[in-house]
Amino acid sequence: MAKGKNMKIKKISAMALILSISFTAFSPVLATAETTGAVSTSLTRDEGSGENPIVKAKWEANVDKYTDDSTAAGAQFNPTGVYQSNKTIAICAIVTDPDGLSDINKVYADVYYPTGIAVGEHHVKLSDQDGSAGAGCGLLMQEDSLSRLSKSDGYTLFCNNVRNQNNNLPTFNTGYDYDEICAADGELMKETAAVYCTEKDLSYEDPSGDYRTLILAQDNYGKDGVLDNYFEYLPMTAFETDFSAVNYGTVKLNTHKIINGDLTWDAMNQGKASVRNVGNTRLYMKVWQDDMGLGKTDGNWNVRYDGRVGSDASFVNYNPEVTRQLNNALDLSEMNEMDFSIDIFKFPPEHGGNSYTGNMTLSATKTGHLTCNTAP
Ligand SMILES: [Ca+2]
Ligand SMILES: [Ca+2]
Ligand SMILES: [Ca+2]
Numbered sequence: 609m610a611k612g613k614n615m616k617i618k619k620i621s622a623m624a625l626i627l628s629i630s631f632t633a634f635s636p637v638l639a640t641a642e643t644t645g646a647v648s649t650s651l652t653r654d655e656g657s658g659e660n661p662i663v664k665a666k667w668e669a670n671v672d673k674y675t676d677d678s679t680a681a682g683a684q685f686n687p688t689g690v691y692q693s694n695k696t697i698a699i700c701a702i703v704t705d706p707d708g709l710s711d712i713n714k715v716y717a718d719v720y721y722p723t724g725i726a727v728g729e730h731h732v733k734l735s736d737q738d739g740s741a742g743a744g745c746g747l748l749m750q751e752d753s754l755s756r757l758s759k760s761d762g763y764t765l766f767c768n769n770v771r772n773q774n775n776n777l778p779t780f781n782t783g784y785d786y787d788e789i790c791a792a793d794g795e796l797m798k799e800t801a802a803v804y805c806t807e808k809d810l811s812y813e814d815p816s817g818d819y820r821t822l823i824l825a826q827d828n829y830g831k832d833g834v835l836d837n838y839f840e841y842l843p844m845t846a847f848e849t850d851f852s853a854v855n856y857g858t859v860k861l862n863t864h865k866i867i868n869g870d871l872t873w874d875a876m877n878q879g880k881a882s883v884r885n886v887g888n889t890r891l892y893m894k895v896w897q898d899d900m901g902l903g904k905t906d907g908n909w910n911v912r913y914d915g916r917v918g919s920d921a922s923f924v925n926y927n928p929e930v931t932r933q934l935n936n937a938l939d940l941s942e943m944n945e946m947d948f949s950i951d952i953f954k955f956p957p958e959h960g961g962n963s964y965t966g967n968m969t970l971s972a973t974k975t976g977h978l979t980c981n982t983a984p
Contacts, residue, residue, distance in 0.1 A: 658711060660833050661704065661712055661826065661831065661832065662705065662825075663703055663823045663833045663835035664801060665702045665778045665779065665784060666778065666837060667683060667699075667770065667778040667779065667837075668697055668700075668839040669700065670685075672769075673698045673765055673769070673770075674770045675774060678842065683697075683839035683840070684839065684842050687816075687844050690886060691812065691848065691884065691886045692812060694811055695810045695841075696810075697810060698807050699808055699823075700766075700803060700805040700806075701805075702762075702801055702802070702803050702804075703715055703804055703833065704800055704801035705825075705827055707827065709802055712828075714825075714826050715756075715825045716751050716825075717752045717753075717754060717806055717824075718748055718821070719749045720746055720747065720748055721749060721817075722819060723745065724745065725977040725978070725980065726940075727745070749808075753806060754805055754806040754823075755804060756804050757804065759796070759802070762802055763797065766789065766790065766803055767789070779837035812886060815977050816841050816888045816889050817840070818838040818841075819838060819841060821838065822834060823835050823836070841888060843887075843888060843889045844888055845891045845972050845973065845974040846887035847938065847972050848884060849881065850875070850877075850879065851946075852876060864951045867881070867950075868880060868945065869881035869883075869944075869945030869948075870882060880945065882944070883944060885938040885940060888940065889940075890975045890977060891974055892938075892975055893915075893917050893933070894932065895915045895932060895968060896930065897926065897929075897968045897969075898928055898968075900964040901956075902964060905953070909927050910952060910953050910956060911951065912926070912927055912953075913926050913950055914948065915946065915949075916934055918936045918944040921934070937975050
């Protein structure tokens with residue numbers, strides 16, 4: 609009897625419309641069968657008068673609206689590394705309109721997935737359900753509306769917190785900077801500009817990479833002002849297992865014994881071994897195991913192990929005290945089985961009793977994302 613443990617888990621708007629509708633009339637009174645009429649509708653947008661709104665600056669941050677997870681210019685965010693636990697970010701913008709702030713109808717934020725990168729299995733299943741297969745791959749996540757902050761909240765946020773504590777966070781539109789926006793006689797003070805913010809969730813399994821974020825400010829005539837930038841979802845390679853022990857059971861000499869995992873996520877140590885990706889990169893599992901006290905003969909180990917991730921992967925064998933990378937990458941949000949085997953060539957005679965215990969260390973290494981044209 610032997611067991612191994614010690615898991616290191618690192619882990620648009622009111623506007624005047626010119627509308628014309630034509631349709632084929634029919635009499636519902638005389639009809640004996642249901643009649644359908646082809647109806648075409650059309651309209652012409654009234655572009656009205658006035659000037660376009662201006663997005664003077666924009667930024668993304670943690671929910672406090674001014675910090676982020678790296679000192680690098682712009683916003684960088686760590687994922688949670690926790691199964692089904694979202695990362696919530698704030699998206700803010702400073703907006704003005706030459707026709708007055710009252711001409712601003714709505715401010716929107718559009719966040720786009722990184723281009724060329726496939727999303728996780730969970731997203732693929734969801735997109736299958738709602739008929740929008742192909743989510744990810746540079747497409748729009750969802751458009752969100754921003755809410756206007758009060759004058760004092762907005763000024764303090766941008767001209768104090770952001771400016772003094774995270775100065776390189778915002779992206780400025782041409783011709784604007786802190787001095788212009790935060791001037792004592794500036795537009796935030798005069799309330800001819802205002803700060804708008806919203807929050808957005810990034811899934812634990814949204815792929816690491818650069819997310820384009822576009823602010824669209826729209827006035828009452830549908831005139832637009834836009835400003836875009838990118839934030840980075842920092843890569844985190846993380847996994848979790850539903851086991852913290854592997855019991856090889858009764859093992860015979862020179863008899864290769866396989867302990868199979870399964871595809872069911874079990875309560876800890878209540879089922880067969882499974883592993884899942886809880887980070888935002890793809891990963892390869894790695895394994896290290898000691899000799900469980902079985903020792904060496906003529907300089908050669910008396911025991912050798914094998915491991916694999918998924919029943920369609922080939923086993924990788926490994927000697928004690930050597931870290932080996934296993935085949936078959938775990939995709940974003942993927943769960944798979946872990947199978948282990950042991951082959952003992954000699955039971956050392958000096959070992960007291962028939963019980964052997966040892967330690968295994970599991971770790972993971974990052975590998976590249978799947979591209980949008982590659983099936984997961
Ligand atoms: Ca306007
Ligand atoms: Ca930063
Ligand atoms: Ca399991």
